Amino acid sequence: AQTVTQSQPEMSVQEAETVTLSCTYDTSESDYYLFWYKQPPSRQMILVIRQEAYKQQNATENRFSVNFQKAAKSFSLKISDSQLGDAAMYFCAYWGNAGNMLTFGGGTRLMVKP
Amino acid sequence: DVKVTQSSRYLVKRTGEKVFLECVQDMDHENMFWYRQDPGLGLRLIYFSYDVKMKEKGDIPEGYSVSREKKERFSLILESASTNQTSMYLCASSSTTPGYTFGSGTRLTVV
Known part of the structure; x- marks a missing residue:
């Protein structure tokens, strides 16, 4: 079974600075998808970014980018120019071939200091 | 805008009550899921469901049941609510396209 690990329960960053959230996963599959979801205090879980494993190019969405290291099974999220609205829980998730389902990491709470 | 709607944002129920949490999606998704979220x-x-009238147990099904009579609706049932079921409940749906669409969550308090 696949597992997803987020080793940082909490992180903090100064407004306007850059922060990187870590995620590692374990799988024997070669074709899969990885996701970062954001859950702000309003609780609505929002998709931040998606990476397809067969694509070597790292996904980017505005201030959010990933560092996808397939061999190392690592999928970190970089947030540039952090804003107060980035404060949230962030979940890393894996989607493989065995069932249309996500496997989630335990989450990282990001605090943004003004 | 596609949606997953959870009928209640906050619920307070008494121990022993039968509780229904409703989730409706308008995206014609085959797959629907119920999660609970607790700090740490x-x-x-x-539970999850891949089709109408179909259900599968997830990792923590004890004390819960589900119903999926129509494709768009997936209900979570607490047969006899207990205080240890106080939690945030999240519903999600998906199709064959990887990824979920989530509802906004129901915070249930059992007193």
Whole structure:
């Protein structure tokens, strides 16, 4: 079974600075998808970014980018120019071939200091 | 805008009550999921469904049941609510396209 690990329960960053959230996963599959979801205090879980494993190019969405290291099974999220609205829980998730389902990491709470 | 709607944002119920949490999606998704979210424990899968009238147990099904009579609706049922079921409940749906669409969550308090 696949597992997803987020080793940082909490992180903090100064407004306007850059922060990187870590995620590692374990799988024997070669074709899969990885996701970062954001859950702000309003609780609505929002998709931040998606990476397809067969694509070597790292996904980017505005201030959010990933560092996808397939061999190392690592999928970190970089947030540039952090804003107060980035404060949230962030979940890393894996989607493989065995069932249309996500496997989630335990989450990282990001605090943004003004 | 596609949606997953959870009927209640906050619920307070008494111990022993039968509780229904409703989730409706308008995207014609085949797959629907119920999770509970607790501090320090992340998201834990309770039940899921890949089709109408079909259900599968997740990691923590004890004390819960589900109903999926129509494709768009997936109900979570607490047969006899207990205080240890106080939690945030999240519903999600998906199709064959990877990824979920989530509802906005129901915070249930059992007193």
